[in-house]
Amino acid sequence: MTNKQSTIVYTLTDEAPALATYSLLPIIRTFTDAAGIDVTLSDISLAGRVLAAFPDRLTDEQRVADGLAELGKLTQDPHANIIKLPNISASVPQLRACIKELQSQGYQVPDLPDDPKTDEEKAIRDTYSKILGSAVNPVLRQGNSDRRAPAAVKAFARKYPHSMGEWCKASRSHADYMNGGDFFSSEQSITSDKAQTVRIEFIGKDGKPQLKKELPLQKDEVLDSMFMDAAALERFFERTLRECKDTGVMWSLHVKATMMKVSHPIVFGHAVKVFYKEVFDKYGKLFEELGVNPNNGMNSVLEKIKTLPQSTQEEIEEAIHDCYEHRPEMAMVDSVKGITNLHVPSDVIVDASMPAMIRNSGKMWGRDGKLKDTKAVMPESTYARIYQEVINFCKTNGAFDPRTMGSVSNVGLMAMKAEEYGSHDKTFEMTEDGTMRVVSEAGDVLMQHEVHKGDIWRACQTKDAAIRDWVKLAVNRARNSGTPAVFWLDEERAHDNELRKKVETYLQEHDLNGLSIHIMGYNEAIRFSMERMKRGKDTISVTGNVLRDYLTDLFPIMELGTSAKMLSIVPMLAGGGMYETGAGGSAPKHVQQLMEENHLRWDSLGEFLALAVSLEELGIKEGNDRAKLLAKCLDKATEQLLDNGKSPSRRAGELDNRGSHFYLAMYWAKELAAQTDDAELADHFAPLAKTLADNEETIVNELNAVQGKSAGVQGYYHADPAQLEKVMRPSATLNQTLAKLNG
Amino acid sequence: MTNKQSTIVYTLTDEAPALATYSLLPIIRTFTDAAGIDVTLSDISLAGRVLAAFPDRLTDEQRVADGLAELGKLTQDPHANIIKLPNISASVPQLRACIKELQSQGYQVPDLPDDPKTDEEKAIRDTYSKILGSAVNPVLRQGNSDRRAPAAVKAFARKYPHSMGEWCKASRSHADYMNGGDFFSSEQSITSDKAQTVRIEFIGKDGKPQLKKELPLQKDEVLDSMFMDAAALERFFERTLRECKDTGVMWSLHVKATMMKVSHPIVFGHAVKVFYKEVFDKYGKLFEELGVNPNNGMNSVLEKIKTLPQSTQEEIEEAIHDCYEHRPEMAMVDSVKGITNLHVPSDVIVDASMPAMIRNSGKMWGRDGKLKDTKAVMPESTYARIYQEVINFCKTNGAFDPRTMGSVSNVGLMAMKAEEYGSHDKTFEMTEDGTMRVVSEAGDVLMQHEVHKGDIWRACQTKDAAIRDWVKLAVNRARNSGTPAVFWLDEERAHDNELRKKVETYLQEHDLNGLSIHIMGYNEAIRFSMERMKRGKDTISVTGNVLRDYLTDLFPIMELGTSAKMLSIVPMLAGGGMYETGAGGSAPKHVQQLMEENHLRWDSLGEFLALAVSLEELGIKEGNDRAKLLAKCLDKATEQLLDNGKSPSRRAGELDNRGSHFYLAMYWAKELAAQTDDAELADHFAPLAKTLADNEETIVNELNAVQGKSAGVQGYYHADPAQLEKVMRPSATLNQTLAKLNG
Incomplete structure (x- = not known):
């Protein structure tokens, strides 16, 4: 309808979110096309990353672009607008399964060596280690984090509360x-007054310093070291x-x-x-x-x-x-x-398991x-204490009530691999007794720990620019939401005391007039937030990277029953934006159900919400009013979808992810046709709105008719795209209607 | 030695403290005499109060002065200096036993009527109702309350910690x-903008207001009403x-x-x-x-x-x-x-039972x-919540450690029968459904509650002058101790919100420069205090009347193992001072042991501490340097007594209350003889110090020799004073030594 001016990058990930993409993306493109927005797809799936890592072992046809590397570059572009769906943080067994599947499909990717001996094996191990675990987020999250419950979702949870187990004062949980010997109790922290390369050294029995790692520090960067005995x-x-x-x-x-x-x-x-x-x-x-x-x-x-x-x-x-x-x-x-x-080890993940326990x-x-x-x-006691506070609070006051409780949103210090989540390459399991120390370029010992064999020593970095941006983001959120913001900085932590100085300085760069900004220790902060939450009041938690992760599961799971429905925005340091679409949760189960019963219960609500913010921010940044209008109408469509119960059912034969996408398209088109701000746009979407409404029954029947038998999908990590498209778009009527508008 | 210039009134009460007085008072007088201070005895025992209430039924010889009434008048005298020992807050069974004992001794006091019918019976019931329960303190406590652990006692507890039961996180306690229907949730509160007499009325089925009570209010007085469903x-x-x-x-x-x-x-x-x-x-x-x-x-x-x-x-x-x-x-x-x-009903008293449970x-x-x-x-949830906070804190952090924990002192709003503790004559158990209301002199309904038969409705008064003095006392204590002070005022309480306004106003009357003064809700305040206490830091709790009572048991019992060792000062509104000597605690058991084994394990430490403050303040107010010197030397003597383990033993045959008094006298005399500020005084006490030291073994032997057999005391509430004096002063050597100095 208009010339393409701007681009949203949509990520192809793994499991249920990837399956959903095959159905949702064609719908999205039908709408964004009208605002001159190109939605491109970038493959950052586990299989894709494995393939991209070994181009030399693949045929020309088999070779794929390194989507993650390209996206990593894009994060530095002020125009970046990325919608990031949940992906697998692969454990060793998951990676092995993926490799096996690719090999069975004829890709000659190497096995993951158990105990690498040759240089080649070691190189393979190193390559795979960059794919293991949380490998995507550190590349993409080039900014701090802004997470909150969207108004529509919060309203829905109040109206249709999820179950919450009662709490008994006699509970023994x-x-x-x-209470000592952990990272918390050994933490030391310094702020580097200049750019320099420091050395992490180990001194063993022989008294000679061994270099463990050279670490370039920026001016004003905070560096911590600590160990677990x-x-x-x-x-x-x-x-x-x-x-x-x-x-x-x-x-x-x-x-x-x-x-x-x-x-x-x-x-x-x-x-x-x-x-x-x-x-x-x-x-x-x-x-x-x-x-x-x-x-x-x-x-x-x-x-x-x-x-x-x-x-x-x-x-x-x-x-x-x-x-x-x-x-x-x-x-x-x-x-x-x-x-x-x-x-x-990956079965029980604290930030999900503790909220589940609290709900139970x-x-x-x-x-x-x-x-x-x-x-x-x-x-590790650093953050564990907050769960004891929550347990005490629930014992004393009873379970939180989703119908009345307030909301705790989060502004998280995430940029530039902040804090513990960037510590992996600076973590060492000691192989002998000795001293671990950090030495300045000038040769001064900055921090030092006596360690023993088996102790886990690590260093964490936090860049000044990240902290400064985090403070700005917190002030903006406090201003825009009219909500008190609490910086969670604990007087008992060396690291937090370094941060506190910076926070107090950078707060002065902003107009704080009329804002309620606090700095509290963790126990006080969570208690303060819970007391408010219990009384229906909202609070912004402004936290470090780990607490960001923990709290954006903990509070949403209590408030909304899930963290997958949160708005998760990464306003990137370079000026672009990334819009995440919630956690993966029980995605593996969903794939299994699709394979067995051709029913995908994955709820794309997170995608709808992220897309709306993505469009809104694109509209503001690029002066694209149609993008803003698309966003506004999409939010209304999502509200209707929730209110009319058009989210996926858990049972085969009933509305699933695909049917839910259809309804979103129908409501979205209806809203666009009904709006009066842009007559041309209304005219453009009126026929689509009409056709979809007229064919509602037909389309839903077509979508549901395929269910109840195996979907015939081959492959879990790397199924054939053509096959997936067929499975995920089974309604000829819907496909034709969309094609007509795009035509 | 000098002409008598001033007076300290020492109270004769009940049970163990009264027994101890027969031994201690002669010693005290030996010392105060040297500073021109007369120590007079005022009988406010339960038996004494019963006898004073029925003069018409007694013979001329049997009649006694109304000690409590006289003391009540004295509280209005700026020169008042009263040392108040623990007395019986008589339950009905205790009062009955006392009456029976007096009757058996030939006193024709009437029985307590079970179900008074005649006017005479009703009059008797009314008279006894003024003797029942906490009848003494409301008369004497004509000021606010200043309670704290004396330095010597705190140091002793750190050095010789009492036992503290460990806490387990899995505890179910x-x-x-x-969570509703109690006094807390129904509380209403107003501040009267003028002096007026309000009416408490009940309106039943017939719709006609029945006057329950007329209540004169002062200008700016706070009046609360509330009920328990x-x-x-x-x-x-x-x-x-x-x-x-x-x-x-x-x-x-x-x-x-x-x-x-x-x-x-x-x-x-x-x-x-x-x-x-x-x-x-x-x-x-x-x-x-x-x-x-x-x-x-x-x-x-x-x-x-x-x-x-x-x-x-x-x-x-x-x-x-x-x-x-x-x-x-x-x-x-x-x-x-x-x-x-x-x-x-009186066996389990919350302010003692909860700390005991927490220690256990x-x-x-x-x-x-x-x-x-x-x-x-x-x-009643109002104050109960603080105990849940303590329990949560102990579960989470383990038991407090007397060796390292800080101290929480108290400034309590007690004057002029403040708050609930003055509500007895404004408390009604409803006999039918209807409306309870408080109506102003002008006829406006100030507060109103719908009540049902059986509900307990009550009104509480708090006088403006008392609040103003309380704020002043808190600021003074914060200043003199250099300790943060926390006003415990809960935003959720109507009463506290009225008080908060006054506190904020009256704080402005003082120089707060350099002071740390906070206002917090109860949960926050106790948590703040415990966090500090755990880290060895002191905090002043500035609380209402009930919390004063609860906290000055709770914290001392954790810190010192007992609340009996606290300094308890009532700086009276009229300018005088009352010095209380700790709680009665297990006093009845002590009497029993004396009767059976002639061993009194009552610890007079509270009397020593109170006497020292009494002397010190008398010295300051009346410009009596010798009184100040006596106080200083007494504190030193007390420290030595603690350090040398000369407190009473629990076992017959070992040092008891009387022996402990002897050591106090010896150390006190020694200190006075050794000081150089007042040579005349030193000379005066040198012979006493020498004689007591020389005869230490003889005197202790004489004191211990009588133990192990029945003391032969007749009467629990009203034994013969001559007999008691004989029992409590069994050392001829000590008696003669004291007599010689007095002579």
Whole structure:
């Protein structure tokens, strides 16, 4: 309808969100086309990233562009406008499965070496390590984070509240964490007064400094160092197990092995070794020979021993069962399948598992399939304390009520790999006793820790520009929302005290008149926010990177029943914007259902919300009024969709993701046809609105008719696009209607 | 030594403190005499007050002066200097026992009528009602309250910490309170803009206002009204019992039937009727005929049914036991004797029972004599919430450590019968449904509540002068101690919002430069104080009257192991001062031990501390340097006494209260002889110091020799003074030494 002037990049990711894209993107393009906006697709799926990493091993036809690298460049462009869907933060088993699938499709990508020995193997391992875990977000999140519940979603949750388990004052559930020996208690922090390259060094028995890493620092950059005492960690696990045994409270472990991909698997491994101490004492040597890594969980033990003679396997399995006899009951991931908390490191992810536990009256599932009070073990105390505050609050005041509770939004310090989430390449598991230290360019020792073999030492960086932008974003959000903003900075943390100085300075760059801006320690901040929330009042949490992650699950899950419905905006430092569409959640289950029953229950609400903000901001930045109008009408369409119950059902044969997309298109077209700001645009969409409305029954029937039998999709990580398009667009009537308008 | 110029009034009270007075007062006089101070004795004992109330029924010889009335007048004298020892807040059973004892001694005081019918009986009942409960403090406390841990006592507690039970995060103990229907949720509050007499009226079915009470208000006086919904209260009790039964957590009730002598016995009575519902359903009529009043506890039921035939008694006892079958376990006052929480209303007093529970790891004693997690039921939520905060804090952070914890002192709004503690004559149990209202002199309805039969309605007054003085006292304490002061004023309370306005105004009358003064809600205030306390920092709590009472038990019991060692000063509005000597605590047990074993384990530390402040303030006010010197040397003597372990032992045959007095005298004399500020005074006390030191062994032997057999004291409430003097001063050597100096 108009010449293309601007571009929105839409990401092709994995699992359910990727499937949904095949249905939704053609609809989106039908609308954006009218505003001169090109929506391009960028493949950042796990399979895509694996393929892009090994071009030399592929045929010309097989080679793909490196979508992630291209997007990484784009983040530096002030015109960048990226809609980012949830993607897989691949664990080792997931990566292996993906590789296997690609190989079966004829792609000669290499295996992930277990124990790399040759230079080639090591190079392969290094390449894959950049694909493992949370590999996409650090590249794309070139800005701080602005997350909040969209008004429509909050209103919907108030009207149709999700279930919330009641809380009892006699509940025994609690959060437990180390009272010393953890990262929190050893944290040191400095601010570099100039640009310089510092050295991370280890001094062992021989007294000679070994260079672990050279680290370029910007002027005014904050650098922290800290370590987790492995012996203290194991004592802590032992204490928590003993207490659970004594009190009869179930034991559960909550870490973040995906995001904290270097340090947390090690922490998890210690838990495995302590819980199954007798097994590792007895079979440690054998396990070593087998290549068992406790950091990969008991599942890896069970897998590895399959190569042993049956009798040895049985012996080991008996030893494992003996542990259950004298250990407390452990929380289960799946009690039917016998999958415990210690089975796989990525099964229990603290920022999702703790809110789930809190929604479940503080209970988790026991071996007998019953919900039980639990000790939630989170070794690192830094952020774990906030969960104990929430538990105390719920015990005292009862569960939060989604019908009346206020909202806690977040402005998170995320830019430039801030804080712990950028620490992976500066994290070291000590191989001998000695001293870890950070030495300035001039040779001064800036920070220093005495460490022992097995301790986990790490450094974290936070760039001044990121902090300054974060403060600005917080002030803007406080101003635009008329809501009090609380900087979560704890006086007991060295890092936070460095940040606090900067925050106090940078706040002075803004007009704070009429704003309510606070600085509080974590305990005080969460209590303050909960007291307000309980009374229906909103609060902005202005936090560091990890708390951003935790709180934008915790509060949304209590408020909305899910964090997937949050608006998640990354106003990038370079001026562009990224619009994220919520968490993946139970996406794997959705794919399975599509494959078996051709029903996709994935809810694209996050995509609708992100697209609306993407369009709105594009409209403002590029002076594109039609984009703004599209955004406004899309928000109205989303509201109608929610109000009319046109979200996907869980059951095959009923409206699914595809049907929900149809309704969005229908409502969106209707709104555009009805608006009076732009007559030409109204005229353009009037026929579409009419055709879709007239054919509602036909289209829905076409969409639902295919359900109930296998979708015939081949491949989980890398299915054939043509096949997926066919599966995801089964309504000929809808396809033709859209094609007509585009024509 | 000098002419008497000034007077300290020392009170003769009841039980152990009264016994101790017979030993301590002669020693005190030996010292004060040297500073020209007369220490007079004023009898405000329960027996003394009973005798003073019925002069017409006594012979001329039997008649006594009304000590309390005289002291009441003295509080208006700017020269007043009163040392007030703990006295009995008599429950009905205690008053009955006292009357019986007096009658047995030939005093024709009347019985307390159960159910007064004639005018004479009603008059007797009215007279006794003024003696019942907390009758002394409201007369004497003509000022606000300044309570703190003396430096010597705090230092001693840090050095020799008392035991503190550990806390476990899995503890099920908690505080429970009403979430509606209580005084808190119905509170209304106004400030009278002029002096006027308002009317408290009830309007029943006939629509005609009945005058319940005329209430003169001063200009700017705050008046509150509120009610407890009896039906909601019974539902609440039923819920707490059901929850305990469901969760297996022990049930306990914590009220303050002594101090809240009108409303809390009624609340207690509802608990009795709900717990033993089936018993009261079945035997209610019979009980009524017998004159059973559930407000007096199950003990009164058991007493009253003794008049019934054996078979009926057994039937009722069986019905009581049936209740135990389907009710949860109840906390015991004495598991050996089978005395439950519901036996006697005054057995469990919230401000002592809750700190005891907190020191006991959140546990109370069960029927089997074991410590168990418990639901601490405190129906009125206003102040109960703070205990839940403490419990949450202890669960999360572990028990407080007396060796390192900071101190929370208190400035309490107590003057002029402030708040709830002055509400007894404005408290009404509704006898029918209707409206309670407060009407201004001009006829305007100021406050109004819809009430039902059984509801407890009350009004509370707080005088402007008292508030203004309280603010001044808080600022002075903050200034003199260099400690942050927190006004505990809750935004959710109507009363506190009225007070807050005044506090903000009156704070402006003072130089606040360099002071740290906060205003916080209760939850925030206690959390703030505990966070500081945990880190060894001190805080002043500036609170209303009830919180004053609660907190000056709670914090001292955690910090010092007892509240009896606190400095408790009442700087009176008229300019005088009253110096209280700590709580009575387990005084009855002490008397029993004296009677049986002639060993008095009462610790007079509170008297020593109060006397020192009394002397110091007298010295300042009257320009009496010797008084100041006496005070200084007394504090040093007290420190030595603590450091040398010369406090009373619990066991007969070892140092007791009397021996401790001897050591105080010895150390005090030594300090006075050693000081160089006043040579004449040093010379005066040198011989005493020498004689006491020389005869230490003899005197201690004489004091201990009498122990181990019955003291032969006749009478608990009104023993013969001559006999008591003989018992309490058994050392001829000590008596002669003191007499010589006085001579």
